[in-house]
Amino acid sequence: xxxxxxxxxxxxxxxxxxxxxxxxxxxxxxxxxxxxxxxxxxxxxxxxxxxxxxxxxxxxxxxxxxxxxxxxxxxxxxxxxxxxxxxxxxxxxxxxxxxxxxxxxxxxxxxxxxxxxxxxxxxxxxxxxxxxxxxxxxxxxxxxxxxxxxxxxxxxxxxxxxxxxxxxxxxxxxxxxxxxxxxxxxxxxxxxxxxxxxxxxxxxxxxxxxxxxxxxxxxxxxxxxxxxxxxxxxxxxxxxxxxxxxxxxxxxxxxxxxxxxxxxxxxxxxxxxxxxxxxxxxxxxxxxxxxxxxxxxxxxxxxxxxxxxxxxxxx
Amino acid sequence: xxxxxxxxxxxxxxxxxxxxxxxxxxxxxxxxxxxxxxxxxxxxxxxxxxxxxxxxxxxxxxxxxxxxxxxxxxxxxxxxxxxxxxxxxxxxxxxxxxxxxxxxxxxxxxxxx
Numbered sequence: 090x091x092x093x094x095x096x097x098x099x100x101x102x103x104x105x106x107x108x109x110x111x112x113x114x115x116x117x118x119x120x121x122x123x124x125x126x127x128x129x130x131x132x133x134x135x136x137x138x139x140x141x142x143x144x145x146x147x148x149x150x151x152x153x154x155x156x157x158x159x160x161x162x163x164x165x166x167x168x169x170x171x172x173x174x175x176x177x178x179x180x181x182x183x184x185x186x187x188x189x190x191x192x193x194x195x196x197x198x199x200x201x202x203x204x205x206x207x208x209x210x211x212x213x214x215x216x217x218x219x220x221x222x223x224x225x226x227x228x229x230x231x232x233x234x235x236x237x238x239x240x241x242x243x244x245x246x247x248x249x250x251x252x253x254x255x256x257x258x259x260x261x262x263x264x265x266x267x268x269x270x271x272x273x274x275x276x277x278x279x280x281x282x283x284x285x286x287x288x289x290x291x292x293x294x295x296x297x298x299x300x301x302x303x304x305x306x307x308x309x310x311x312x313x314x315x316x317x318x319x320x321x322x323x324x325x326x327x328x329x330x331x332x333x334x335x336x337x338x339x340x341x342x343x344x345x346x347x348x349x350x351x352x353x354x355x356x357x358x359x360x361x362x363x364x365x366x367x368x369x370x371x372x373x374x375x376x377x378x379x380x381x382x383x384x385x386x387x388x389x390x391x392x393x394x395x396x397x398x399x400x401x402x403x404x
Numbered sequence: 405x406x407x408x409x410x411x412x413x414x415x416x417x418x419x420x421x422x423x424x425x426x427x428x429x430x431x432x433x434x435x436x437x438x439x440x441x442x443x444x445x446x447x448x449x450x451x452x453x454x455x456x457x458x459x460x461x462x463x464x465x466x467x468x469x470x471x472x473x474x475x476x477x478x479x480x481x482x483x484x485x486x487x488x489x490x491x492x493x494x495x496x497x498x499x500x501x502x503x504x505x506x507x508x509x510x511x512x513x514x515x516x517x
Contacts, residue, residue, distance in 0.1 A: 112465070114477075115441070115486050119461055122442035122483075148458045156462035
């Protein structure tokens with residue numbers, strides 16, 4: 090019965106991955122037994138209507154899952170924890186590679202010099218400092234997301250088996266995608282508003298470094314537009330996380346934000362000079378603009394043809 | 405009380421709490437013979453102990469993870485089923501709990517009068 094498959098799948102979504110498949114299989118078997126027995130005793134068909142009655146008695150998926158794995162206290166729960174670990178595993182090697190590349194580039198500035206202990210110590214220090222800052226931001230973002238999801242689940246209202254999403258849900262969201270977006274937005278807001286000097290090219294000569302900022306003071310004219318875009322993107326991502334699934338409204342809003350993004354890029358590209366290396370940076374931004382326009386077209390196509398918003402999020 | 409229906413009353417919660425301890429003993433005793441979840445539910449029901457499926461099935465998993473039950477998947481009537489049975493440790497605990505239960509029942513019986 091489809092409704093039992095959907096129910097077992099939904100219970101599995103609240104369980105740690107190590108338990109998921111086994112509990113889902115057992116639930117399917119037990120619930121089918123229960124429905125067939127009730128149908129036999131009542132002289133009625135073992136259909137979805139009877140199954141829905143059995144499922145109502147059995148309880149809401151999150152309550153049932155809690156009985157299988159009672160772990161109520163956590164900052165980052167079992168649904169997000171694997172994504173959190175994956176994000177760290179991606180972030181740490183990237184940071185290490187960047188720090189190593191900068192250190193190597195620094196040695197090329199002084200080819201005759203042997204690698205000194207001071208350079209290694211500084212590079213290691215930079216790595217740990219960047220790792221700590223990024224770890225803090227990422228943990229904070231994940232904790233906020235966990236809170237948003239828990240609020241959604243606790244405000245769920247009466248459980249209705251008919252509203253269970255299908256197993257291959259086309260409106261399933263990618264938690265990794267939403268969290269990565271929030272993380273990047275947090276970094277951008279921090280850099281552009283409070284530390285514009287971070288938006289720069291860093292060149293190291295041995296243990297010393299030179300910073301070449303990319304923004305001129307004139308760039309401030311675009312900050313209200315960018316901040317509006319970032320604020321709207323944060324609100325949309327949190328709304329999607331609280332709903333737990335894509336809806337027509339959030340998909341249209343996402344498309345509108347992408348178009349807004351393209352308009353801001355167009356304004357910057359065609360506007361007066363605001364960068365220190367204006368011609369070069371605007372060539373790069375033109376490619377971003379083309380990518381954004383193509384992305385908006387793909388999003389519109391998927392929306393109109395009712396294709397999944399994030400096919401990679403499907404199970 | 406049916407699980408997941410409405411807010412439980414204080415009587416429902418206390419009654420559930422009272423039965424919960426006894427439930428472990430009942431399950432361990434019945435699982436001296438191999439059963440799968442639904443057949444165990446029916447067996448207990450026939451003997452007068454009604455239990456929500458939503459409570460029984462997770463309990464089986466917990467007892468297994470505590471090393472008191474062993475389980476195996478088997479296909480019966482064309483359907484895969486997970487069969488449980490108390491292991492040596494589970495049987496030993498069942499005997500200890502049964503002794504505890506008799507003692508407690510005696511004391512409570514005297515208290516109730």
